[in-house]
Amino acid sequence: MKLQIIGSGAIFTKYASAATLIDDKILVDCGAGTFKQLFRLNCNIDEIDTILITHLHSDHFTDLPFMMYAASKNAANGQKLTIYLPEGGIKAVYDIAKYLWDPENTATNWMPQNVQLIEYQNDNVFLVDGLQVEPIKVEHGGIKASGFIIEKDGKKIGFSGDSTMCDGVVKIVQSSDWVILDASCPQAGNALHMGLDDIYRFCTEYPNKKIITTHMYDESRMVIRKDISNLVAPVDGDVFEI
Ligand SMILES: [Zn+2]
Numbered sequence: 001m002k003l004q005i006i007g008s009g010a011i012f013t014k015y016a017s018a019a020t021l022i023d024d025k026i027l028v029d030c031g032a033g034t035f036k037q038l039f040r041l042n043c044n045i046d047e048i049d050t051i052l053i054t055h056l057h058s059d060h061f062t063d064l065p066f067m068m069y070a071a072s073k074n075a076a077n078g079q080k081l082t083i084y085l086p087e088g089g090i091k092a093v094y095d096i097a098k099y100l101w102d103p104e105n106t107a108t109n110w111m112p113q114n115v116q117l118i119e120y121q122n123d124n125v126f127l128v129d130g131l132q133v134e135p136i137k138v139e140h141g142g143i144k145a146s147g148f149i150i151e152k153d154g155k156k157i158g159f160s161g162d163s164t165m166c167d168g169v170v171k172i173v174q175s176s177d178w179v180i181l182d183a184s185c186p187q188a189g190n191a192l193h194m195g196l197d198d199i200y201r202f203c204t205e206y207p208n209k210k211i212i213t214t215h216m217y218d219e220s221r222m223v224i225r226k227d228i229s230n231l232v233a234p235v236d237g238d239v240f241e242i
Pocket residue numbers: 055057060140162
């Protein structure tokens with residue numbers, strides 16, 4: 001599997017919104033700035049056929065209308081785009097996407113025919129492009145939020161999405177060979193996010209797993225330890241082969 005870090009930053013940083021591209025086709029999260037970041041990194045937007053959204057915060061889903069718009073231009077070529085969302089996500093996407101197609105909300109049929117919106121249920125596995133995706137409930141300040149365990153050819157990548165330390169994150173780490181974890185805070189975590197203390201603990205407890213940080217604030221990026229062999233703090237655009 002190919003893993004490309006599209007964005008690795010939290011909100012108040014120059015680094016792009018946290019998002020990851022798998023095998024050039026599956027995008028995990030699509031928040032503020034992700035669409036243009038894909039162009040900056042010379043990714044082929046037309047190849048992306050699936051988007052998985054961890055939760056409905058703006059830095060994770062509000063660039064979806066632009067991805068839908070891009071897909072709509074290729075409908076005649078047979079391109080399809082399927083977007084998997086947490087509960088409530090379909091309404092949220094209609095609410096923001098109407099400002100691209102129908103700002104005055106006069107029509108009801110503007111949704112591109114080749115775009116499909118699906119709300120997933122936690123723990124219910126589904127298949128995309130030959131990959132198995134399992135959404136796992138995580139804790140993110142009380143809103144509906146999920147991480148994912150994604151499996152292909154016996155290898156598993158875990159995504160915490162935005163989460164504080166919780167049972168869901170532990171399950172994701174335990175189940176995965178590689179895991180991309182919310183490392184927002186420079187020391188302890190808070191009610192919404194993990195901190196580097198949590199990340200270091202995982203690195204020690206699971207020395208055979210590769211741990212990649214994401215959603216980092218600059219304070220966290222500046223102090224992260226560089227002497228831990230199974231810990232990687234990527235910058236935007238980095239590619240990993242798994
Ligand atoms: Zn969030």
